[in-house]
Amino acid sequence: xxxxxxxxxxxxxxxxxxxxxxxxxxxxxxxxxxxxxxxxxxxxxxxxxxxxxxxxxxxxxxxxxxxxxxxxxxxxxxxxxxxxxxxxxxxxxxxxxxxxxxxxxxxxxxxxxxxxxxxxxxxxxxxxxxxxxxxxxxxxxxxxxxxxxxxxxxxxxxxxxxxxxxxxxxxxxxxxxxxxxxxxxxxxxxxxxxxxxxxxxxxxxxxxxxxxxxxxxxxxxxxxxxxxxxxxxxxxxxxxxxxxxxxxxxxxxxxxxxxxxxxxxxxxxxxxxxxxxxxxxxxxxxxxxxxxxxxxxxxxxxxxxxxxxxxxxxxxxxxxxxxxxxxxxxxxxxxxxxxxxxxxxxxxxxxxxxxxxxxxxxxxxxxxxxxxxxxxxxxxxxxxxxxxxxxxxxxxxxxxxxxxxxxxxxxxxxxxxxxxxxxxxxxxxxxxxxxxxxxxxxxxxxxxxxxxxxxxxxxxxxxxxxxxxxxxxxxxxxxxxxxxxxxxxxxxxxxxxxxxxxxxxxxxxx
Numbered sequence: 321x322x323x324x325x326x327x328x329x330x331x332x333x334x335x336x337x338x339x340x341x342x343x344x345x346x347x348x349x350x351x352x353x354x355x356x357x358x359x360x361x362x363x364x365x366x367x368x369x370x371x372x373x374x375x376x377x378x379x380x381x382x383x384x385x386x387x388x389x390x391x392x393x394x395x396x397x398x399x400x401x402x403x404x405x406x407x408x409x410x411x412x413x414x415x416x417x418x419x420x421x422x423x424x425x426x427x428x429x430x431x432x433x434x435x436x437x438x439x440x441x442x443x444x445x446x447x448x449x450x451x452x453x454x455x456x457x458x459x460x461x462x463x464x465x466x467x468x469x470x471x472x473x474x475x476x477x478x479x480x481x482x483x484x485x486x487x488x489x490x491x492x493x494x495x496x497x498x499x500x501x502x503x504x505x506x507x508x509x510x511x512x513x514x515x516x517x518x519x520x521x522x523x524x525x526x527x528x529x530x531x532x533x534x535x536x537x538x539x540x541x542x543x544x545x546x547x548x549x550x551x552x553x554x555x556x557x558x559x560x561x562x563x564x565x566x567x568x569x570x571x572x573x574x575x576x577x578x579x580x581x582x583x584x585x586x587x588x589x590x591x592x593x594x595x596x597x598x599x600x601x602x603x604x605x606x607x608x609x610x611x612x613x614x615x616x617x618x619x620x621x622x623x624x625x626x627x628x629x630x631x632x633x634x635x636x637x638x639x640x641x642x643x644x645x646x647x648x649x650x651x652x653x654x655x656x657x658x659x660x661x662x663x664x665x666x667x668x669x670x671x672x673x674x675x676x677x678x679x680x681x682x683x684x685x686x687x688x689x690x691x692x693x694x695x696x697x698x699x700x701x702x703x704x705x706x707x708x709x710x711x712x713x714x715x716x717x718x719x720x721x722x723x724x725x726x727x728x729x730x731x732x733x734x735x736x737x738x739x740x741x742x743x744x745x746x747x748x749x750x751x752x753x754x755x756x757x758x759x760x761x762x763x764x765x766x767x768x769x770x771x772x773x774x775x776x777x778x779x780x781x782x783x784x785x786x787x788x789x790x791x792x793x794x795x796x797x798x799x800x801x802x803x804x805x806x807x808x809x810x811x812x813x814x815x816x817x818x819x820x821x822x823x824x825x826x827x828x829x830x
Contacts, residue, residue, distance in 0.1 A: 374405070385821050388693055388811050392731040401735075402708030402717065412724040413708060413717070416732035418764040420705045424697045424725065426772035432697040435724055445541055445569050446626055447619030450777075458774075461620060464610055465777055473601045474781045475669035477788055483511045484792040486524035491793075491828055497803065500640050501823030504633040509535065511785060512629050516621050517579045518602035534575055537568035542630070544568075546815040573618065576625075580617050583608045624778065626815075631691045632782045634819035636789060638689040639681060641809060641824040642746055644802035649748065652677055657794050664795045672787045680748035682786060686768035687739075688746055689809055693730040693818045695770070699723045729767060730818075738765050797828040 381390040391414065394403060401417035415421070424432045439452045446452075450461035467473075487507045491498055506523040514520040521534060544565045583590065583604050590609055603624070607617045643650050656677045661667055667675075699719045709717030719725060734743045739750070769776035776782075804825040812821035 385811050387813070388728075388730040388818070391728050392734055395728070395731050400708075400713040401732075402705070402713060404708070412726065413705075413719070414726045414728055415705070415708060416728045416735065417705075417707045418732060418738075420707055420725070421727045421732070421767065422764045422771065423705055424727070425767075425770060425774065428703065429772050429774075431700050431703045432725075433700045435696040435698040438696075441545055445545060445565075445572075446622040447615065449616075449619035449621075449623030451623035451627060461623075462777070464607065464620060465624070468601065468603050468606055469777045469781055471669075471780070474784055476601075477666070477669070477784070479511055479514050480785055480788040481666060481792070483507055483514070483520075483524070484789050486510070487789065488793065488796050490524045491797075492830075496797070496828040496830075497826075498828075499823040499825045501633070501637045501819065504636045504640075504824075505629070506535070507636075507789065508629045508633040508785070509538070512625050515781075516603040516625060517576070518604060519579065533571060537571040538629075540568045541565060541572065542626075542815040546813070572622070576618055576621055577614070579604060580608075580614055580621075584612060584614060584617075587612060627776075628778055628782065630815065630817040632785055634691045634817050635682070635685060635782070635786050637819045637824045638691070638809065639685045639786070639790065640826060641802075641804070641820045641822070642681075642685065642689075644800050644804070644824060644826045645807060646746070649681065649746075650800055652748075653681065653790075654794055654798075657791055661791065661795070667788060667791050669784070672784060672791070675787065675791070676752060677748060678787055678790060679783075680751035682783060683751045683766070684746055684748045687733045687766045688744070689818070689820070690729045690733060690768060691818055692768070692770075692816060693811070693813070694726055694728045695816075696724060696726045699725070733766050735765075793828075797830055799829045801827045803827055 377390070378387070381387045395401065395416055402413055402415040402420060405412050405414060433454055434452065439448075442452050448457065450458060450465060453461050484507075487503055490503055490506075491500075503524065510520040510523055523532075523535060544561065587608050590605055593605075604617070604621065607620060611617060643653070656675055660671060660674055672678075699721055701721050703719050704716045705719060705725065706716055707714055709715045733739070736743050742750070764771065769779040769782075802825060804822050806822050810821040811818050
């Protein structure tokens, strides 16, 4: 998934304004000309007092895990869908207007690029794969990876089934009382590695030093980058946190390189083997057939691993938190699964598609509790967006070359004018209402996997994995209860991925 550098969104918009000032330059002398001499409805903050006020308010929200809530409230209180954020060193826009998002991601795609901090933030850890690539390199990466996510390759559920069995066994070993969050992150790591490398750490089944070392390294790298860290260059050795970061990156690279070198040694034989002749597709094998560049292969593997592991685990965590709090939804889901798949029958690809209520739950979770709550783009040249300018804030808006625009999916997908008075309620049935235009279709009003040319290649793989796991768990356990005292979902953002702060603390019974 395209999860981008949401650390910048958090630290620029909410807390790390100082970093934003450095990254986006000194105060632009043409600001008054660009923004208008009169205060507009969508102008928030001004040098210097206004910017400092935003900073302090953002820090408070950051500590309270209320950044997304703060952003949503600002849109509602100001009555606009695009806000011009102004600090004593720079400015940027944040929008929850679907047409603006569509323009950046699709209709005017060539005028917008990844924001400049993204490459420097992620390059040291995951290289220059599809996650941070642009231009010709991105096109080549996408061409390399697209065949791996063809329907014929992601509709074979053998990997999902074996890993779901390990997950269920782990739950039963704990007598059904678990925080599913940790187990889901292990599940998606194991599944991703088996799909990508043809082997798994089996972290759900066996505790080993290798498993724990890799898990901890991944967690610490994500936390370091998500906290605004990255490659500190020649001065990195001065900081203990950076030295730990470098060590963890080497652990991850060494783990992946071991598999790559083994496959490269057999590249001549692999080149003679057609994909359909193999018992199942292995992502690494297909990459090795297309290139012998070890670093390029590693970059693409790590891009998919980092993008896919956390997003699916977070989606599952968010859903099971809701299921543990909503017996009405649990009962409807159990009924649908038992009717379509009696006697614990394992679902096929077509049967998963027929589980309409399950898909509605997935859509509603991705809408109300978006795993990727926002993203960032930077103007490659002078351009405009259809909404956010003029005295009322609803006319076209000029964005200069280098201008940064963030979109807030969390706020956009809770807009009362788009989803009605129940916009902040978890109601799967809204996706089943055939009297409305939306039905089960996701539009620009709800973009869990992005859109346009950079839309997530692995979206169907992620949906299949989450759906299959939910089905097998529902077939195994007949009842669910929560032992989390908090009834409300609360944001916890790491590396731009959002999951419930309290995880999914449940009691499951067969």
